[in-house]
Structure formats: C-alpha cells, structure tokens
Amino acid sequence: SQQGEEDPQALSIQEGENATMNCSYKTSINNLQWYRQNSGRGLVHLILIRSNEREKHSGRLRVTLDTSKKSSSLLITASRAADTASYFCATGSNDYKLSFGAGTTVTVRA
Amino acid sequence: ETGVTQTPRHLVMGMTNKKSLKCEQHLGHNAMYWYKQSAKKPLELMFVYSLEERVENNSVPSRFSPECPNSSHLFLHLHTLQPEDSALYLCASSQDLGSLYEQYFGPGTRLTVT
Numbered sequence: 226s227q228q229g230e231e232d233p234q235a236l237s238i239q240e241g242e243n244a245t246m247n248c249s250y251k252t253s254i255n256n257l258q259w260y261r262q263n264s265g266r267g268l269v270h271l272i273l274i275r276s277n278e279r280e281k282h283s284g285r286l287r288v289t290l291d292t293s294k295k296s297s298s299l300l301i302t303a304s305r306a307a308d309t310a311s312y313f314c315a316t317g318s319n320d321y322k323l324s325f326g327a328g329t330t331v332t333v334r335a
Numbered sequence: 336e337t338g339v340t341q342t343p344r345h346l347v348m349g350m351t352n353k354k355s356l357k358c359e360q361h362l363g364h365n366a367m368y369w370y371k372q373s374a375k376k377p378l379e380l381m382f383v384y385s386l387e388e389r390v391e392n393n394s395v396p397s398r399f400s401p402e403c404p405n406s407s408h409l410f411l412h413l414h415t416l417q418p419e420d421s422a423l424y425l426c427a428s429s430q431d432l433g434s435l436y437e438q439y440f441g442p443g444t445r446l447t448v449t
Contacts, residue, residue, distance in 0.1 A: 229377075256435055267337060267425055267440030268378075275435075313378070317434025321366070321390070325378040 228252065228324030229314040237332045244301040246329040248314030249294075256317040257290055257297050261310045262328070268313060271299075304333045338362040341426050341441035349449055350416060356444045358409040358426030364439070366432045367409045369401060372423040372443070384409060385432040416448045 232247045248257065256275045260268040274281045274290045274297065281288045287300040301308055311330045315323040339360045348354050360367065369381040383391035384403040398420075400412040409426055423443045429436035 258437065260440075265423075265443070265445070267339070267341075267427075267442045268438075269337065269440070270437040273435070273437060319434075321383065321385075321432040321434055322380060323434055323438065327375055327377045 228254075228316040229257070229326035231312070231314055231326045231329040233329060234327070235330045235332070237334060238304055239334050240304060240306060242304055244304050244308070244331050244333075246299050246312055246331070248297045248299070248326060250297075250314075250316045250324075251295065252318070254292075254316045254318055257288075258315045258317065258323065259286075259288060259297075259299050260313045260315060260325075262313065263310045271312075301331075304331075306333050306335055309333045337439045337441065339426060339428055339439050339441035341424075341444050343444060344442065345445045345447075347447045347449060348413070348416065350418075352416075353412070353414040355413065356411040356424055356426075356446075358411075358441055360407055360409075360426075360428040360439070360441075362428060362430075362439060364428035364430050365406055366429045366436070367403060367406075368427040368429075368438065369409065369411055370425040370427065372425055378425070382411075383432070390432065413446075416446075418448050421446055421448045 229248045258273045259271045262268045285302045290297045311328040313328045315325045371379045382401040402410040425443045426441040427438040
C-alpha cells in the first residue's frame with residue numbers, strides 16, 4: 226500500500242535556484258529514503274534518514290524528517306540541469322518493505 | 336552503473352505470447368525484488384526473494400511467474416498478459432532483507448502489451 230506521498234507533483238526551477246519537495250506519510254516508520262530517477266532509467270538511492278534523526282546532508286542535498294508531523298523534505302541547493310529527474314520518497318517500517326510515493330518531477334531550466 | 340542489469344530493455348508482446356524478463360546483480364546481494372512502475376503511480380512491489388527463497392507475493396496475478404535460480408539472477412516469466420500490464424518493470428537488489436538497506440535498481444524493462 227502507498228505510504229509516502231510527494232508534493233508537489235511537478236516543479237520547474239531555474240538553474241542555480243533551490244528545489245524543495247515534501248513527502249508525507251501515514252503510519253510510523255523506522256526510516257525514510259529518497260531516490261532519484263532519470264527519464265526511462267532505474268531509481269538511484271540518494272539518502273536515508275532514520276526515525277531518530279532530524280536532518281541529514283549529502284553534498285547539495287539536505288533532508289529533514291519530522292516524525293510528529295509525519296513528513297520529510299528534500300532540498301536540492303544550487304540546482305543544475307543534471308538534477309532534472311523524478312524524486313521519490315520511500316518509507317521503511319519494521320518489515321523489509323519500502324513503500325514508494327508517486328514522485329515529484331523536477332525540471333531545471335538552463 | 337548500479338551493478339544491476341536487466342534485459343531486454345524494451346519488449347513488445349501480444350496477449351498470447353510468453354516471454355521472460357531477466358535481472359542480474361553483480362553486487363553480492365542476498366535480496367532481490369521485482370517492481371512494477373506505471374505512469375503517475377507509486378512503485379508496486381511484486382515479488383521479493385531472499386537467498387533464493389520467495390518471501391513476498393504481493394497479490395500478483397498468476398500470469399506473472401518469478402524465478403530465482405541463484406542469488407545473482409532473477410527472472411519474471413510472462414504469459415497471457417493484458418494491455419494494463421504495460422509498464423516499466425524494475426528489478427532491485429539489497430545487501431540483505433530489511434528496510435534499512437538501500438536498494439539498487441536496474442534500468443528497467445519497458446513492456447508494451449498489444
């Protein structure tokens with residue numbers, strides 16, 4: 226069953242700007258992961274944040290997690306054309322499954 | 336790339352055909368997954384294997400039949416499919432079974448059922 230739900234569905238920004246997307250979920254989790262998918266390709270893991278963490282950074286990526294609001298955000302700073310992709314959040318619980326959302330499509334304009 | 340390969344990349348088949356999708360991982364992982372990705376929908380988990388044993392069969396119609404002959408290879412056998420089965424089929428692997436392990440995805444097979 227779908228757990229994570231991304232918002233917005235689509236985002237268009239100018240190169241150099243920041244992109245922010247959000248993920249909301251319904252039940253308790255033990256971790257949340259973000260993945261990127263370039264057009265027609267597989268998903269690539271970006272970052273994992275555990276339920277006891279509030280913020281995590283990886284290069285130009287910043288992820289926050291607010292378990293009280295059941296939400297997470299992914300910030301991409303100083304965006305580049307190569308960041309054009311779909312971004313998915315996936316929630317993990319105590320079993321082995323990851324539940325993916327439908328994704329946010331990000332377009333970075335040159 | 337990610338260490339997970341899938342063949343073929345594109346497949347067009349009629350509803351009466353039988354075909355197979357192949358996935359191979361070169362990462363030494365113990366868990367492998369099949370997902371279905373349809374436009375504007377979340378990824379749907381279809382099957383999960385851990386150490387070559389199936390641990391998940393997520394209410395998938397019997398016209399989809401998985402096979403895992405060893406921990407590096409995963410197949411999805413297709414027969415008498417319906418047009419609504421047209422989608423991108425993604426294979427993934429992870430070090431072990433557990434949601435804390437990141438999953439490594441192959442590029443997918445774009446399936447069109449005519």
